[in-house]
Amino acid sequence: MEASLAPAAGTLGGSRSRRNYARRYWMFAVPAAVVVAAVILFPWIFTLVMSVFDWKVSGNIYFVGIKNFVHLFEDSRFQWAVIRTLYFTALAVIFPMILGIWAAVCFASNFKGRGLARTLFILPMMATPVAIALVWTMMFHPQLGVLNYLLSVVGLPPASWVYQADTVIPTLVMVETWQWTPLVMLIVLGGIAGLPVDPYEAAIIDGASGWQMFRFITVPMVWPFIIVAAVMRMIDALKTFDTIFVITNGGPGTSSETINMLLYQTAFGYYDLGYASAQVLVFFAIIMVISVGLLRVRRMERWQ
Amino acid sequence: MIGRRTFLTASTATLAAPALISRAVAQSAFNWQQCKGQTISVSLTKSPRADNLLAHQKEFEALTGIKVVSEQLPEQQQRPKMVMELASGNPSFDVTHFSLHVSKRIIGTGKWLEDLRPYLADTKLTSPDYDFADTGPGPLAAITQPDGRIDSLPVETDLWLIYYNKKIFADHGLEMPKTFDEMLATARKLTDPAKNMYGFVGRGVKNANVPVWTSFLLGEGQDTVTPDGKTLLTDTPDAIWAGEYYKSIMRDCAPPGVVGFNWNECQTSFMQGNVAMWLDGVGFCPPLVDPTVSKIADHVGVGLIPAGPKAHYCAMFNDGIGIPARSKVKHAAYLYCQWATSKKMALNLVNMGGGASPRLSTYKEPTLKPPTQEWLTTLLESLKIARLGLPEIVPVTEFRDVIGIALTNMIQGADVATELHKATETFKPVLEASLKT
Numbered sequence: 001m002e003a004s005l006a007p008a009a010g011t012l013g014g015s016r017s018r019r020n021y022a023r024r025y026w027m028f029a030v031p032a033a034v035v036v037a038a039v040i041l042f043p044w045i046f047t048l049v050m051s052v053f054d055w056k057v058s059g060n061i062y063f064v065g066i067k068n069f070v071h072l073f074e075d076s077r078f079q080w081a082v083i084r085t086l087y088f089t090a091l092a093v094i095f096p097m098i099l100g101i102w103a104a105v106c107f108a109s110n111f112k113g114r115g116l117a118r119t120l121f122i123l124p125m126m127a128t129p130v131a132i133a134l135v136w137t138m139m140f141h142p143q144l145g146v147l148n149y150l151l152s153v154v155g156l157p158p159a160s161w162v163y164q165a166d167t168v169i170p171t172l173v174m175v176e177t178w179q180w181t182p183l184v185m186l187i188v189l190g191g192i193a194g195l196p197v198d199p200y201e202a203a204i205i206d207g208a209s210g211w212q213m214f215r216f217i218t219v220p221m222v223w224p225f226i227i228v229a230a231v232m233r234m235i236d237a238l239k240t241f242d243t244i245f246v247i248t249n250g251g252p253g254t255s256s257e258t259i260n261m262l263l264y265q266t267a268f269g270y271y272d273l274g275y276a277s278a279q280v281l282v283f284f285a286i287i288m289v290i291s292v293g294l295l296r297v298r299r300m301e302r303w304q
Numbered sequence: 305m306i307g308r309r310t311f312l313t314a315s316t317a318t319l320a321a322p323a324l325i326s327r328a329v330a331q332s333a334f335n336w337q338q339c340k341g342q343t344i345s346v347s348l349t350k351s352p353r354a355d356n357l358l359a360h361q362k363e364f365e366a367l368t369g370i371k372v373v374s375e376q377l378p379e380q381q382q383r384p385k386m387v388m389e390l391a392s393g394n395p396s397f398d399v400t401h402f403s404l405h406v407s408k409r410i411i412g413t414g415k416w417l418e419d420l421r422p423y424l425a426d427t428k429l430t431s432p433d434y435d436f437a438d439t440g441p442g443p444l445a446a447i448t449q450p451d452g453r454i455d456s457l458p459v460e461t462d463l464w465l466i467y468y469n470k471k472i473f474a475d476h477g478l479e480m481p482k483t484f485d486e487m488l489a490t491a492r493k494l495t496d497p498a499k500n501m502y503g504f505v506g507r508g509v510k511n512a513n514v515p516v517w518t519s520f521l522l523g524e525g526q527d528t529v530t531p532d533g534k535t536l537l538t539d540t541p542d543a544i545w546a547g548e549y550y551k552s553i554m555r556d557c558a559p560p561g562v563v564g565f566n567w568n569e570c571q572t573s574f575m576q577g578n579v580a581m582w583l584d585g586v587g588f589c590p591p592l593v594d595p596t597v598s599k600i601a602d603h604v605g606v607g608l609i610p611a612g613p614k615a616h617y618c619a620m621f622n623d624g625i626g627i628p629a630r631s632k633v634k635h636a637a638y639l640y641c642q643w644a645t646s647k648k649m650a651l652n653l654v655n656m657g658g659g660a661s662p663r664l665s666t667y668k669e670p671t672l673k674p675p676t677q678e679w680l681t682t683l684l685e686s687l688k689i690a691r692l693g694l695p696e697i698v699p700v701t702e703f704r705d706v707i708g709i710a711l712t713n714m715i716q717g718a719d720v721a722t723e724l725h726k727a728t729e730t731f732k733p734v735l736e737a738s739l740k741t
Contacts, residue, residue: 057391058410058698059738141569142561143500143578163561165716249380251510252563253712268384270702270734271391271410 047277055274068278077254078262078279082286084169085238085258091173092180092237097230099177100184105214107185108192125182133246136175137162140247162248165255172256175243180236184229191225192218227298231291238287259283334431339636340369346640347386347397348376352587352658353460353623354401357644360652364643370636383407383701390416395628398637399644401459404446404622405694406701408456413698417455417626423638424454434642435665442690443662446622456624457645458662460587460653463686464519464609464619464693467574467582467592471603472501480607484523484549487581487610491557494580503557505570505579508715510708511701512566515693516583517711519619521546522691523612528703529695534739536732538707539724545613547711547720554715563715575599583609585621586683587659589675606679608686618686619693622662654680660687698738699731706731 051069054062072078107118124132139145140161148158161171199217208216219226241260244250250257250265257265259279267276348354354376361372375397377385386402387410389395402411411417423429424436439447443458466487468480472494481487491503506516518528524542529535537543554562559573567584574582575591575598595601609618625644627637643649647669650661657675660683666672667684674680694700710723 057387058413141572143559143573144576158560160561163564165563248564249509251712252508252716253510253709265705268388269705270699271384271387 047280050273051277051281053274055272055277057271057273061274064274068275069282071275072278072282077257078259080254081257081259081262084256085260085283085286088169088173088240088256088258089234089237091170092176092240093230093233095173095177096181096184096233097226099181100229101188101226103181103185104188104192105218107189122182122186124179127179129179129242130246132179133175133243137247140171162256163252165252168248168252168256172244172247175247176237176240179243180233184233187229187232188222188225191222195221224298227294231294231298234290234294235287238290259286334433335428336368336431336639338428339633339639342633342636343371343373344398344633344636344640345396346372346374346399346401347382348374348401349379349382349403349623350376351379351623352590352656353653356649356653356656356658357401360649364640367643368636368639370639372640379403387411390414390628393630395630397628398631398633399625399627399640401623401625402456404456404624405692405696408446408449408624409696409698409700411626412449412451412453412455415453415455416629418629418631418634418638419453419455420457420626420638420641421454429635429638430642434646438647438663438665440662440664440687442620442687442692443622446692447624456626457641459623459625459645460659461662461687461690462621462623463586463660463683463690464515464583465586465682465686466607466609467584467588468605468607469574469577469580469600469603470605471600472577472580473605480605481610483610484520484612488549488553488557491553491581495557497560500578502559502573502579504553504581504583505558505562505565505573506554506583507567507570508554508558508562508565508712510712511704513708513711514704515619515621517546517550517707518693519583519609520549520612522617522619522693523610523615525612525615525617527692527695528707529697529735533695533697534735536728536735538731539721539728542614543724544721547714547724550711551714551720555717563712577603585659586679586686587657589679590657593657593675604676606676606682608682608689616689617691618689620690621693623659654683697735699734702734703731706734 052063052065054064054067103121107114107121111117139147140163142148142158142160142163145161147161151158160167162168195218199221200213203213203217239260240258241264244256244258244261245264248256250261260283263276263279263283266272266279346357348357358374358376361374364370365372383402383406386395386397386400387407389397390400390411391414400417430436439458440461443461447454447456447458449455466480473480476494478490478493481490487504494501494503507513521528521543524545526537526540526542528538528543530537559565559578565573567588570579570582570584571588571591573579577600589604589606591597592604593601598604625641627634627641631637645662647663647665650663650666651669651671653659654661654666655671655673657679661667667680672680674683695703697703706727707724710718710727713723714720
């Protein structure tokens with residue numbers, strides 16, 4: 001293609017006109033650049049600006065420099081929100097990852113009704129989170145919810161689910177796990193489907209067990225897919241809002257108040273946009289650090 | 305069965321209604337049709353008050369020729385949306401309905417809503433039968449800003465009272481308690497976790513739980529801030545007493561998980577017959593006495609909040625409706641506000657059990673038909689002892705959150721005095737900062 005274009009360009013006036021033509025290429029990038037600037041760059045710059053102001057909805061706006069960021073490090077409610085966010089995220093990544101990988105291995109083998117089972121398995125992922133959260137809220141009701149009824153049927157005492165500080169985050173993780181395990185399963189299953197059969201045949205001849213084949217063949221070969229699933233799950237878990245908002249609204253007390261919940265409350269409950277913007281920026285930094293860390297793990301694995 | 309003749313008569317009447325209303329309007333001295341052809345957008349909070357307005361909206365449109373586009377959102381979403389839009393200077397609505405106990409001061413500080421005093425004084429804009437002087441003293445105080453501006457009209461007054469299960473009380477040979485001490489003792493007697501039966505339920509979830517505590521605090525004759533709104537009274541001996549009472553009754557007599565209960569969970573537990581007493585707003589009665597959704601429809605009793613050790617007050621909250629100062633159709637919007645707070649709409653509200661009327665004349669109307677006579681009697685008694693249940697300060701949401709978190713900690717066993725001291729110290733700088741703006 002280059003060869004055919006070069007003489008044509010030459011006949012249009014040589015290298016000078018080619019250079020002029022090249023200088024006009026930027027015009028093609030303008031629409032995309034404007035859109036990116038408007039929807040990504042501008043909100044970030046504006047958030048950055050707001051974070052250095054005492055910016056209340058109902059009052060005057062004062063420049064305060066880094067005061068909002070300093071306050072973050074003194075604010076125990078924010079610090080607890082960070083800890084809770086990390087705790088929630090860790091559990092909401094680990095459980096779907098383990099169950100998702102296990103489900104992918106199961107669905108990779110041939111069995112009767114596999115198609116139907118796969119379809120049923122991915123249904124939670126396709127439902128609207130708010131609708132799911134409302135249904136779970138009803139099921140968690142300590143007196144009237146179906147979950148405590150089921151526990152009583154098998155002779156177990158009722159649980160407090162989201163109505164007690166100690167159990168609220170594990171219960172919310174249960175909802176997350178139920179909804180997002182299918183996503184991990186789909187990603188890992190895609191990886192398993194592309195694996196060659198030769199290593200498995202060799203392993204069988206060598207007398208390897210099912211666990212050994214999984215540990216030493218399947219896992220290393222689908223590792224890039226597992227890391228991608230983990231990164232996606234982690235970002236999703238970090239920014240979980242709808243499920244927590246609907247089921248607990250951060251409660252009881254602040255027991256399930258993650259950074260997302262706190263910054264929403266700061267911005268739209270207390271109308272303190274400056275402080276909320278500072279929280280957003282710190283939250284963004286946390287997401288970036290964790291994401292970069294996970295991607296580095298993936299790269300290190302490739303080097304090995 | 306509806307016969308053909310009945311059907312035709314009803315159809316003719318329905319079709320003729322707009323024409324008849326128009327003729328009645330034409331004959332009236334006041335011109336309700338002065339903004340005919342205009343369109344207004346109305347932002348409503350999901351509530352029985354808003355349901356009342358929506359149910360009768362077509363009557364307003366027929367009366368005025370104004371087209372109304374209403375949006376009804378749950379309060380958790382409507383409140384921030386309203387404030388952010390008003391602050392932006394370009395709200396998408398021409399009329400907004402809001403909780404005065406939450407948004408009054410922030411709206412007043414921003415001067416976002418139109419001062420309605422000139423409108424009320426203008427005989428071309430205000431119908432002679434509107435009778436603003438009919439507004440009760442409590443609602444009138446609630447809609448008046450500290451600088452004297454009236455930037456909303458009162459839609460409803462919420463009064464907190466006790467719903468009780470008459471059958472449970474009769475089975476135990478007990479009477480509705482008259483004092484807080486009696487209420488606690490009665491609630492303890494009626495609590496039997498083995499039978500899934502509890503003596504009392506109230507809001508435990510943070511923020512929403514604060515009016516329960518302030519209801520007890522009013523029994524000590526004390527508010528949460530000084531009258532000038534500058535000093536917190538949330539860790540005084542009386543406040544700690546109210547906290548101890550809240551902790552005791554919620555820990556000893558309420559269902560497990562009450563720490564996460566808002567009004568809807570409380571209502572569900574009460575309607576299922578698992579709870580003997582429920583302290584909450586007057587507007588929650590209709591579903592309780594509806595046999596299609598309530599298992600105790602025939603056993604619902606309504607009683608005055610018991611007297612405290614030092615005083616007898618009922619916590620009061622108010623809803624208002626106002627016009628953004630930037631609205632381009634203010635006169636049409638004012639006609640809507642006037643209609644929404646008219647004598648007729650106030651009567652409809654009480655008849656549907658959606659809340660107390662802010663108008664004094666409503667209770668003298670011959671067509672008054674409340675859900676139950678006991679409900680109305682209690683409402684009238686409550687009005688006599690009504691007092692604001694939340695402080696009139698700008699950061700009221702943060703106040704409710706900070707105190708609400710302390711209350712949830714108490715339910716989970718934390719020391720009352722420590723929690724209230726900590727909450728007071730946390731909120732103090734927020735209140736001080738709000739006074740500077």
